[in-house]
Amino acid sequence: MLAAATALVFAASLAAAADVGVWTPAGSSGVVCIHTALLPNSRLICNERPHQNMYPANANTGGLVSAEIDLLNGADVNGFGSWTAKFTPREVATDPLCAGHSLLANGSWFQAGGDPYGANNGQNPPDGRKSRRIYNPCPVGAAADCVGSWTTLPDMTTQRWYPTVATLADGSVIIIGGTTDAINFGQLADINNPTYEYWPSKAGDPRHLDILSWAFPNMLYPMVFVMPSEHVFLFVSNKTVIIDPKTDNLIYTVPDMPVMDHAPWIYPHIPTMTVLPMTIKNNFKFTLQICGGSRQTTIDASPMCWQISPEDASPQWTRIDDMPRGRLMIDSVIMPDGKILYLNGGSWGVAGGDPGEAGSAGGPIMAPDLFDPEAPSGSQWSTLASASNYRMYHSGALLLETGHIVTFGSDINNQDDAVNKKADCMPQVQQFNAGCQDPFNTNIERFAPPYLQRAERNGRPVISKAPDTTTHNSTFIVELSTAASNVARVTFIRQASTTHQTNTDQRFIELNILGRSDKALLVQAPDLAGRAPPGRWFLFVLDKDGVPSVSKTVFLQLGAATQVPAGTNGITSSKNAAKAASSFSGISSLITAFAAAVSAFAF
CATH class of the missing domain: 2.130.10.80 (Galactose oxidase/kelch, beta-propeller)
Incomplete structure (x- = not known):
């Protein structure tokens, strides 16, 4: 039994090594x-x-x-x-x-x-x-x-x-x-x-x-x-x-x-x-x-x-x-x-x-x-x-x-x-x-x-539902048809255009996971429009092996933040939710301080 398990691990290691x-x-x-x-x-x-x-x-x-x-x-x-x-x-x-x-x-x-x-x-x-x-x-x-x-x-x-x-x-x-x-x-x-x-x-x-x-x-x-x-x-x-x-x-x-x-x-x-x-x-x-x-x-x-x-x-x-x-x-x-x-x-x-x-x-x-x-x-x-x-x-x-x-x-x-x-x-x-x-x-x-080679072998997370739109600093629910407990990260990537190796659109922001249930996640949208310009964004969830879902497209728009009520979809807050929710606001304060500090250099 141990030999068989060892052989499986070895085969998986060889496959991963060949993933190029x-x-x-x-x-x-x-x-x-x-x-x-x-x-x-x-x-x-x-x-x-x-x-x-x-x-x-x-x-x-x-x-x-x-x-x-x-x-x-x-x-x-x-x-x-x-x-x-x-x-x-x-x-x-x-x-x-x-x-x-x-x-x-x-x-x-x-x-x-x-x-x-x-x-x-x-x-x-x-x-x-x-x-x-x-x-x-x-x-x-x-x-x-x-x-x-x-x-x-x-x-x-x-x-x-x-x-x-x-x-x-x-x-x-x-x-x-x-x-x-x-x-x-x-x-x-x-x-x-x-x-x-x-x-x-x-x-x-x-x-x-x-x-x-x-x-x-x-x-x-x-x-x-x-x-x-x-x-x-x-x-x-x-x-x-x-x-x-x-x-x-x-x-x-x-x-x-x-x-x-x-x-x-x-x-x-x-x-x-x-x-x-x-x-x-x-x-x-x-x-x-x-x-x-x-x-x-x-x-x-x-x-x-x-x-x-x-x-x-x-x-x-x-x-x-x-x-x-x-x-x-x-x-x-x-x-x-x-x-x-x-x-x-x-x-x-x-x-x-x-x-x-x-x-x-x-x-x-x-x-x-x-x-x-x-x-x-x-x-x-x-x-x-x-x-x-x-x-x-x-x-x-x-x-x-x-x-x-x-x-x-x-x-x-x-x-x-x-x-x-x-x-x-x-x-x-x-x-x-x-x-x-x-x-x-x-x-x-x-x-x-x-x-995607790993996804083809082992499967990938699946998003069943996400909001069509959100606003900065809002919280929202991402529903899954796979286990939320296996999600390690949620990432947000702005959709892009390119020419002559020039691409001013693309940028990546990891989203804070504020809570989860069996098949849903509570996440927080980016805080600042300067960090995350309004537009179409890919929403990916990634499992613990780094394999992403097929994304959902979310329109990130300007407007007042909205918050999902506690307990929605049976979601319980993560232990570090309060820290995560406050991290963006702390950075926002630093950005405001930076803008004031550099004003002396303007001419």
């Missing part, structure tokens, strides 16, 4: 997903650039540059079977390439800016540089044949190409930087746009930012995040300014990042910056992590990673463990268990180029690297199973409600032709020969992280 994730094809996006947002019902909305040079218009869409993708396309959201995505072309009024974007409080996708290519070449869609547009998705649970649509908003005050957009604590939007035209790094022109503005528009738009003037041309897609104080963190090259959107005061409390063997930390060198998970264990601390990009002294990518907690009294940049390999054009995806997957990109060069121009960057990196924020220094990184698709310039990745990650995009995908110097296959020839590699990658690939 599984990649499977997931169908076609129809367009190259350069700009991508998550929609309800496991859908994506993607935009590509108009095909140009010798490449004919996209035959999948009749030349349209936008498509909505139904990833499940009839597959069971709770299952582990195959997916074959279905795409539906969507018409957009102006060229959305090179826009900035974020998901709004109501779940719609807001975009600002775009590209002049269509206007300059007599094609559609026309110039989108001054445009603002919104994609309105179908609601959760809509009919399978329902698709969303684009709406055009009033123009911005100025043209913007490669701006950054972030949704703020009050649900409005800040639009920062960019240029007034497509940039040529070899022949710089006076096209910098060192300003920012808002949607809805405010008197005084646009507003000047000296830091964007200083950084030119290293100021495209600046790194922008709203913070718990509701101030806005803005990072370009190696400098930071904090914007108070209520007063437009500029605050300079964050020191410059140390200058080492690294090119400016921004496009075209393309690192990625991520808000680290805010957890009970780290007292919901707001910390940013930046990784990857180009070296300064060679063409190789850098493995460096740095962290900053900008709302500390005396913030300092801290270098942490290097990634297992140098990587640029790198995407990060926060997973339900609080670990972060770094994937896509290449090992040398810089981003940029027209379709098919595969010589600016190379060395596609197929294996993702997993970062564990709670692991001790020296053991924070591990490497998982390799993908099948090159994901170079103009690619991305997003988390889904199932716990899978999908990767997509890349329109300079003819890496092998470039490496093998197939002269008749390069764009300068101005013809697309049948023997050449298609640079436009519309393949979607699905990654099941190790926790």
Whole structure:
């Protein structure tokens, strides 16, 4: 009997050791997903650039540059079977390439800016540089044949190409930087746009930012995040300014990042910056992590990673463990268990180029690297199973409600032709020969992280009911069809949009479990709109083995907090419920104190 039990434990250990994730094809996006947002019902909305040079218009869409993708396309959201995505072309009024974007409080996708290519070449869609547009998705649970649509908003005050957009604590939007035209790094022109503005528009738009003037041309897609104080963190090259959107005061409390063997930390060198998970264990601390990009002294990518907690009294940049390999054009995806997957990109060069121009960057990196924020220094990184698709310039990745990650995009995908110097296959020839590699990658690939391998073997928690909406600091009930006693954590992840390794939407907050019954949990919503901007959030419950449920989508909205009465659903309070319930309020006081302390720096 003991021998049999030992054999089972040994077999389980071997299986766990082999858990490095599984990649499977997931169908076609129809367009190259350069700009991508998550929609309800496991859908994506993607935009590509108009095909140009010798490449004919996209035959999948009749030349349209936008498509909505139904990833499940009839597959069971709770299952582990195959997916074959279905795409539906969507018409957009102006060229959305090179826009900035974020998901709004109501779940719609807001975009600002775009590209002049269509206007300059007599094609559609026309110039989108001054445009603002919104994609309105179908609601959760809509009919399978329902698709969303684009709406055009009033123009911005100025043209913007490669701006950054972030949704703020009050649900409005800040639009920062960019240029007034497509940039040529070899022949710089006076096209910098060192300003920012808002949607809805405010008197005084646009507003000047000296830091964007200083950084030119290293100021495209600046790194922008709203913070718990509701101030806005803005990072370009190696400098930071904090914007108070209520007063437009500029605050300079964050020191410059140390200058080492690294090119400016921004496009075209393309690192990625991520808000680290805010957890009970780290007292919901707001910390940013930046990784990857180009070296300064060679063409190789850098493995460096740095962290900053900008709302500390005396913030300092801290270098942490290097990634297992140098990587640029790198995407990060926060997973339900609080670990972060770094994937896509290449090992040398810089981003940029027209379709098919595969010589600016190379060395596609197929294996993702997993970062564990709670692991001790020296053991924070591990490497998982390799993908099948090159994901170079103009690619991305997003988390889904199932716990899978999908990767997509890349329109300079003819890496092998470039490496093998197939002269008749390069764009300068101005013809697309049948023997050449298609640079436009519309393949979607699905990654099941190790926790889904464990789920397939042993099952996963199941949420049977959760509220459609909640407000900050509210308590609410999560009902389960599996045992609540086996739930170790409840996590909240904001749904996201991404382009050019820029994702201002995603962030992770662990929720306090205030009580439980046999099949229900009482949890507390995040406290601050600056920490948790309003919008659509994934709600996951995780078992004691770190396996997440399929999520429920919860709209986190502004408004008065509501409390579940004691004893609802037979729930009894946890021993540490009072401590947990007060932890957010204590942090809120610290944030208020921080805002007062830094006001002396505003000018």
